[in-house]
Amino acid sequence: MHQKQFAKQLRQNMTEAEQSLWYHLRAYRLNGKRFRRQQPIGPYIVDFVHFGSKVIVEADGGQHNDSVNDKKRDAWLSGQGYTVLRFWNHEILQQTDVVLGVIYGEVGRRE
Numbered sequence: 001m002h003q004k005q006f007a008k009q010l011r012q013n014m015t016e017a018e019q020s021l022w023y024h025l026r027a028y029r030l031n032g033k034r035f036r037r038q039q040p041i042g043p044y045i046v047d048f049v050h051f052g053s054k055v056i057v058e059a060d061g062g063q064h065n066d067s068v069n070d071k072k073r074d075a076w077l078s079g080q081g082y083t084v085l086r087f088w089n090h091e092i093l094q095q096t097d098v099v100l101g102v103i104y105g106e107v108g109r110r111e
Helices: 003-012 016-027 068-079 090-094 096-110
Strands: 036-041 044-051 055-060 083-088
Touching: 003 068, 016 044, 016 055, 016 090, 016 096, 044 068, 055 068, 055 090, 055 096, 068 083, 083 090, 083 096, 090 096
Parallel strands: 055 083
Antiparallel strands: 036 044, 044 055
C-alpha cells in the first residue's frame, strides 16, 4: 500500500488513546501549536508531529514493549533532527494533563 494511502487509513482507524490525544492537539488547541496526525516522514508514519519544533508524539500499545523496530525508527528520526516522545496508551487516557504538559514543554524548548 502506498504510504499516503496507509497514513489515510491510520487516520480513519485511530485507537482510543490516539483519538483522545488528537482531540487536545488538533485545531491549535495546545496553546496555538499546530500538530499533524499520521504524517509520513521519510520511510515512517508518525502518530503526531509539530514541524516547527520537530517534536513527534507516539501513542504506544503493548506491541511496542521493548520493540527493536521502534528503537531503529527513533534513531533514524533523531538523526533527522526530531525528538520522539513516546507515551503508553494508558498514560494518555488516565494522565492526559501530564502527557500534554510534557508535550507542551518539549515543543516550547525546541521552538
